[in-house]
Amino acid sequence: MSLRLYFHPLSSFCQKALVALYENDTPFEPHLVDLGDAASNTAFKKIWPIGKFPVLRDEARERTIPESSIIIEYLTVHYPGPTRLVPEDADLARETRLRDRFYDLYVQVPMQIVVGDRLRPAEKKDPYGVEQAKARLATALGMIEQDMATKTWAMGEAFTMADCAAAPALYYANLVMPFVDTHKNTAAYFNRLMERPAFARAVREAEPYRNLFPKS
Ligand SMILES: N[C@@H](CCC(=O)N[C@@H](CS)C(=O)NCC(=O)O)C(=O)O
Numbered sequence: 008m009s010l011r012l013y014f015h016p017l018s019s020f021c022q023k024a025l026v027a028l029y030e031n032d033t034p035f036e037p038h039l040v041d042l043g044d045a046a047s048n049t050a051f052k053k054i055w056p057i058g059k060f061p062v063l064r065d066e067a068r069e070r071t072i073p074e075s076s077i078i079i080e081y082l083t084v085h086y087p088g089p090t091r092l093v094p095e096d097a098d099l100a101r102e103t104r105l106r107d108r109f110y111d112l113y114v115q116v117p118m119q120i121v122v123g124d125r126l127r128p129a130e131k132k133d134p135y136g137v138e139q140a141k142a143r144l145a146t147a148l149g150m151i152e153q154d155m156a157t158k159t160w161a162m163g164e165a166f167t168m169a170d171c172a173a174a175p176a177l178y179y180a181n182l183v184m185p186f187v188d189t190h191k192n193t194a195a196y197f198n199r200l201m202e203r204p205a206f207a208r209a210v211r212e213a214e215p216y217r218n219l220f221p222k223s
Contacts, residue, residue: 008034008035008036009065009066009067009068010028010033010034010035010036010063010064010065010066010086011035011036011037011038011063011064011066012024012025012028012035012036012037012038012061012062012063012064013038013040013051013054013055013060013061013062013063013064014037014038014039014040014060014061014062015039015040015041015042015060015216016039016209016212016213016215016216017213017216017217017219017220018060018061019115019118019119019175019176019178019179020059020060020061020075020111020115020175021060021061021075022174022175022178022206022209022210022213023061023075023079023171023172023174023175023176024061024063024075024078024079024171025061025205025208025209025212026170026171026174026175026203026205026206026209027078027079027082027092027168027171027205028082029204029205029206029208029209030088030090030092030166030171030205031082031086031087031088031089031090031092032088033082033086033088035063040060042058054071055071055073057073059073061073061075061078062078063078063081063082065081065085068085075111075171075172076104076107076108076111076168076172079092079093079107079168079171080093080168083168090166091165091167092166092167092168092171093167093168094162094165094167099162102162103161103162103167103168103169104168106161106162106167106169106172106173107168107169107171107172109147109150109169110161110169110172110173110176110177111172111176113143113144113146113147114144114147114148114151114173114176114177114180115172115175115176115179115180116140117140117141117143117144117147118140118144118176118179118180118183118184120136120137120140121137121140121141121144121183121184122179122183122220122221124136124137125221125222125223126221141183141184144180144183144184145184148180148184148186148190148193149190151177151190151192151193151196152190152191152192152193153192155192155193155195155196156192158196159199160196160199161173161196166203170200170203173196173200174200174201174203174206174209175206175209177193177196177197177200178197178200178201178210181197182220
């Protein structure tokens with residue numbers, strides 16, 4: 008098998024890459040990275056010293072591809088399937104990338120700050136950072152609520168990379184700042200994402216690790 012994905016099932020950015028792979032039934036070898044295990048951590052950092060997953064390895068092309076969006080771009084070019092995750096049209100592709108960036112930077116990243124703070128030792132907490140992250144997340148959710156008033160998927164009728172990013176971003180954002188009772192368009196979009204087989208599979212596969220998620 009040519010493709011190997013270094014990942015952890017609970018990780019939101021890894022779920023984003025998994026949705027892309029599952030969406031097109033792209034065969035790959037899953038390689039679970041346990042950052043809590045010194046040997047696994049060291050081995051992974053030899054592949055990508057930054058130490059963040061997902062990372063895709065393509066043995067056939069001798070390429071190592073970090074960063075969830077870049078992985079999806081790579082799959083779209085070299086392992087295309089029935090769901091075209093980055094549109095061919097340049098303007099639509101740019102719009103897709105903007106929404107992908109939006110979900111990564113303004114939903115996932117603030118969500119990670121809130122969750123990351125829960126894992127910090129008591130004397131290293133950053134309440135002001137958490138406050139700022141929650142404010143940014145609230146702004147982003149308000150914008151999504153307007154954006155999703157009339158659309159099925161983030162780009163309209165076609166499921167794209169932007170939805171791969173949105174699915175885990177909204178899943179975890181809802182645990183940090185529940186929105187389903189206050190943002191009806193976002194909630195309806197989130198329900199559609201939850202029902203999308205590729206994301207439903209990623210959520211199901213993360214279940215055995217759910218107890219690792221810090222609730223507070
Ligand atoms: N920009 C990266 C972000 C990846 C990322 O933040 N991954 C998290 C898991 S969701 C991670 O590796 N965390 C471990 C760490 O930061 O040490 C991407 O899009 O792939």
